[in-house]
Amino acid sequence: MVPNILITDDDAGFRRTLCDALSDRGLTLHQAGDGEEALAVINQKSIHLVLVDVHMPRVTGIDVIRELAGRPLRIPAILMSAMMDEEIEREAARMRAYRILHKPIRLTDLRNIVCGSLAETYGWRPS
Template identity: 70%
Template sequence: MVPQVLITDDDASYREVLCDALVRRGLRCYQAADGAEALRVIEREPIHMALVDVHMPNVTGLEVIAVLARRAERMPYVLMSAMMDEEIEREAARMRAYKILRKPIRLQVLRDIVCGGLAETYGWRPS
């Protein structure tokens, strides 16, 4: 199995940096520029984990993870933000986010979190 990770952020260069870091760990990455695009990707692709920024146009990160929380199949998802506050953290925790991260995020920390979520949920280990 090659896990497929969705990176959703309105900053294209940030998405690219995260994607490059995860591809080097043997993962396949999809990118979405906003929450609406993320939901379309999730509907058409077998995504195993989602990294979602909070503050985006159209559909917010909290709205995306609310949809993911209602799905029958459990997928780990990480909520990220440079402007995280306690209310957002509480809401994300209530929706069972796998992790809640404040930006900037060190790439090694993010890779470890993604690999940990994939290992816990699917038993996947990097080769």
Template identity: 65%
Template sequence: MVDAGMIPTVLVTDDDADFRGVVCEALVRGGVQTQQAADGDEALRVIEKTAIHMVLLDVHMPRVTGLDVMRILSQRPNAMPYVLMSALMDEAIEREAARMRAYKILRKPVRLGKLREIVCGGLAEAYGWRPPE
């Protein structure tokens, strides 16, 4: 739960460091804190050590993919919302992500304003959080 006045933390997971940086910058301007992970393995380590309220996941990453992370998170009670993103999205990936209750499934490139709206919507639905005015 996000307490009143608390700033939620969104984990941005993508093997493209430039993309992570741009997304994090846009989300911080939207009123949230961010953490970054270069792949799913690093994302899982961050989730174990840090209070994460939402996860953005690229599908195709080395070692542990976004779908692998979603499989692990979907097994947990009260899983945080997660958004799956990919430039190479196909119907099989979309079906698998929907089965694991992804909050949203996005095709890259993603407009930053749209991504910020989705993050704020997920945080509002899951925690009742609203961005600062």
């Protein structure tokens, strides 16, 4: 299995940084510029893990994980934000987000969390 990872953030430079950080892990990486685009990708492809920013235009990261939580097939979601507050964290916990990351994100931590989620959920190990 080659996991499909969706990175969603309205900052294209940040998306590229995350893609670069994960590119050597044997993953297929997809990008979305906002939550609406993310949901379109999720509906078209078999996505195994979603990294999603909270604050985005049109559809927020919370809206994305809320949509994922209502589906029968569970897709782990990692929520990211530079402006995280307790209300967002409580909502993410209610939607059973896999993890909540505060920006700036240490790329080593991100790699470990992504690989850990894939191992826990699918039994996947990097090649």
